[in-house]
Amino acid sequence: MFVPVLIVCITIILLSIFCLLRRKRQLDPRIRLPPGNRGFPIIGETLAFAKKKVEFFRERHHQYGHIFRTHLFGKPMIRIMGSENLRKVFLGENRIVKSSYPDSVSKLLGPNALTMSHGDDHKQRKQQLLQFFSREFLENHTCVFREVIVQRLEKWCSLPSINLHNECRLLLVELTARFLVNIDLPDATLAEIKKLLDTISNNLFVLPIYIPGTGYYKAFQAKNRVKEIFQETLREGFQTKGLSSVLESFGASFDNLDTDNTETLLDSIFELMWSGSESISTAGFTLVYLLTKQPKYLARLRRDVLMEERHEVEDECLKEAHVKRSYADAIVMETLRLLPPVGGVFREALQDFELEGYTIPKGWTISVSIRETQQNDDSMTSDPMSFCPERWFQKPPNGEPIPYFPFGGGARLCPGNAFAKLVLSILTTELALRCDIEVVKDSELTLWPSAKPVSDFIVSFRHADTTSISHRRQYRRLSNG
Structure with missing residues (x-):
């Protein structure tokens, strides 16, 4: 007593x-x-x-x-x-301030996450990561980024209507899994991961009380399920493709998958999936959302891209990568200014x-x-x-x-900002060249924790006027001499 x-x-x-x-x-x-x-x-x-x-x-x-x-x-x-x-x-990073997050965020990501590192440790790990987000990496992946985006746009055009927020999330989860984690997943699995990441996003900034029914508990359960999915994927043999260079920069390894190293690998995959898809998917959605509200900008971009000079590059896909997209860049920058994903x-x-x-x-x-x-x-x-x-x-x-x-600043400037800008630029340009969009069911936005519709935002995608596509092909032939 x-x-x-x-x-x-x-x-x-x-x-x-x-x-x-x-x-x-x-x-x-x-x-x-x-x-x-x-x-x-x-x-x-x-x-x-x-x-x-x-x-x-x-x-x-x-x-x-x-x-x-x-x-x-x-x-x-x-x-x-x-x-x-x-x-x-x-x-003033590392001098008057250091990165800090609410306990719910830091405990969810874990002490070994790149996001939670500080000082020289963060600097070294970020430099290693930036080597894989190099200009060469982005150029080597531009064509495949474009291929995935075009496939999604074609799918959207084939459907009567889509839930824009859900579909943008699925697109960016797929891009992250395929090119940052190097794992191909079926649509059903991508949809489950997307739903789990949504649960984490909606319960990220809460009091860290780990009791069934609390938001913090739900977020942790969702994280564990994401790790289970990738553990099952690895066991089924998808690892034969090898780890992506980006994932390797997180310290991940396939060595001794039956030991504690498995947890380190899964934590690295989760962090990369989370950081690689969360912000950019929000930006992709808001970009298309804003263009549906003012379609005149989409029309102007279509005219500008069709008339811009192409570099004399033999490979057609690389030619697309070298298009001067000044107005597309302005649309991306204005989206990130008005509605930054973070x-x-x-x-x-x-x-x-x-x-x-x-x-x-x-x-x-x-x-x-x-x-x-x-x-x-x-x-x-x-x-x-x-x-x-x-x-x-x-x-x-x-x-x-x-x-x-939109990407922070200083020593903690987001290392994936070039990746995000490239993907958003491709999405913007291909959207302008291929699609017309009509709002079927409107919705206002809520901005917490990131921009998303209050209710379902339903849109209809249609192929752009065929004369525009013909004009595009004709202009390519003329450009090629």
């Missing part, structure tokens, strides 16, 4: 000392915390955030400005927006530092707002909230660059 009481007393004393020290620190005149509040004890404002999600951040940014403090997911947190603030944080990232302060005169205390979590920064900058020549690819051909009136951080 005495020992438990003593433990409780010691715990209370330690918590009291901690609170007093923190209060003393906050009263230090040199410490100027951003405005905001902590909410309830322990849970902070997590319940309010769970109810309002993205609107929670919008309301507080409107109330407090670029920087405010809160308490989410069990941690004191400071939310920041604004180009200069983001640049300072991104460029709305924000997390950092932890390694030391006290200042932003806009406020103190960011050591040890606090920093929530870096990418979406709000890109959507609320008044330096652009047109409404920041409008989808306008032409803005990328205009010079901002104040000379400042358009806010653009």
Whole structure:
């Protein structure tokens, strides 16, 4: 009886000392915390955030400005927006900040994940990964990327209608499995993996309570099922193709599959499937979604691509890869600006530092707002909230660059950004050349945790006007002399 009481007393004393020290620190005149509040004890404002999600951040940014403090997911947190603030944080990696995620995310991905690594370990592993995402790798895979995308577009055109979000997810899960993991999977298996990844995405930012029925439990069960699928696949002999070079850069190996190394391999496959398909599938969906809302941009892109000069390359597929797609690039960039697949990232302060005169205390979590920064900058020549690819051909009136951080920045710039941009560019161009799109059932978007329709967004794909395709073929013949 005495020992438990003593433990409780010691715990209370330690918590009291901690609170007093923190209060003393906050009263230090040199410490100027951003405005905001902590909410309830322990849970902070997590319940309010769970109810309002993205609107929670919008309301507080409107109330407090670029920087405010809160308490989410069990941690004191400071939310920041604004180009200069983001640049300072991104460029301060390993000096004033380090990458940090809520406990639910870090525990789900595991301590050995590339995403969770820091310092020299992260630098070395990222450099190794970038070797496989080289220009040569992308050029060697351009034709097969295009082949998979065209096959999907043809399939969509053959159906009366499709659920656009589901189909875009399936397409990018297939691309990730085939070219980053080097495993071909049947459509039924791809559909199951897509559903499991959706479960993880929907329960990623939650309180880390591992009890049946909680979102955290559901996410872990989904992860384990993804690993089971790939374990079954490996046992059935798909490993005869060998590991992809990208997967090898994650430290994966087929050696001794019956030992503990199997778990390391499966963890590597899961991380690559998750990181390789999650963001890019969201970007692919939002790109097509935005083009259905303003088809004039799709029509203009079709005209531009048909009239652009082709490089004199004998191989027809490589010729496609060398098309100057300036307007296609503008559409991709505008999509990633207006609706970035990752709305924000997390950092932890390694030391006290200042932003806009406020103190960011050591040890606090920093929530870096990418979406709000890109959507609320008044330096652009047109409404920041409008989808306008032409803005990328205009010079901002104040000379400042358009806010653009869809892949993060600094030492933790997303290593797969070139892969993502290539795939999105191919999708954009092939869509313009081959398809007309009609909305059958509309839906608004929700932006948490990433952009997706509130209800089913149903569209009908049809082959583009045959005269356009004939024009395209004729122009190719003329180009070839």
